[in-house]
Amino acid sequence: MQFSKSTDYALHALLHLGHSERHGNVGIKELSGTLGVSESYLSKIMSKLRQDGIVRAIPGVNGGYELARPADQISFLEVIQVIEGRQQWFECSNTNSQQHSLLADNGTVQRGRERSDNCQCLVEKVMNGAELHLYQYLREHTIQTTLDEAFNRCNNEVNKK
Template structure:
């Protein structure tokens, strides 16, 4: 279980875009140079980000990419879900096994429809809880928060000199 390299590239690319907000568009050449990835591969990732409305792209001379919304409204979770997809982190593979009859439906016999989550597998329930926990953390960190942190580091270093 690991995040893909594409997620790494996407996050760093977005930070680069946020950092270069002054000049409108950043070309794939500049981006791939900064990250050390091939243009062809990175452009695929950028396309995904564009399709999901994270960045805007303009073709043509002087074209390139820019953030589609303020950097403080682009969360880590946004980016991760674009690249990794939105399937849940954990799924019980065989919900009709004897095990599940025991764990999930033991307490949910006849017509127990008033509580819908009741016959969910307990293992899955814990794992979904973990997922929500993780997502909450990832929602609290944005491209902007990275830029702020980098700026703080920079200033701190300047003071020492």
């Protein structure tokens, strides 16, 4: 269970775009050179980001990519979901098994019609909670906040001296 390299590339590329915003477009050559990854591969990733309206692409000479929105409206969560897909991070594969009905009998009489409601997979319940928890964090962190933090960190370092 690991985030893909594509996600890594996407986030780094967006940070680069955010950082170079005043200088206009950034071509795939500059991007791939900076990140140390092939143009071909990075193109695919940038295409995905474009299809989801995170970046704009300008074809032709002097073309390239730029952020399609202000950097504070591009969250880590959205980027991750575009690249990794929007499927749940945990899915119970035992829904057909006896597991859940067995546990449902835990000291109480359980009527059949209630089962689907309040006796869903216990594991999934916890894991979905974890997922929502994580979403919150990843929603609060944007390309902008990340750039800002870097800026402040370096400034503080200088002021301390």
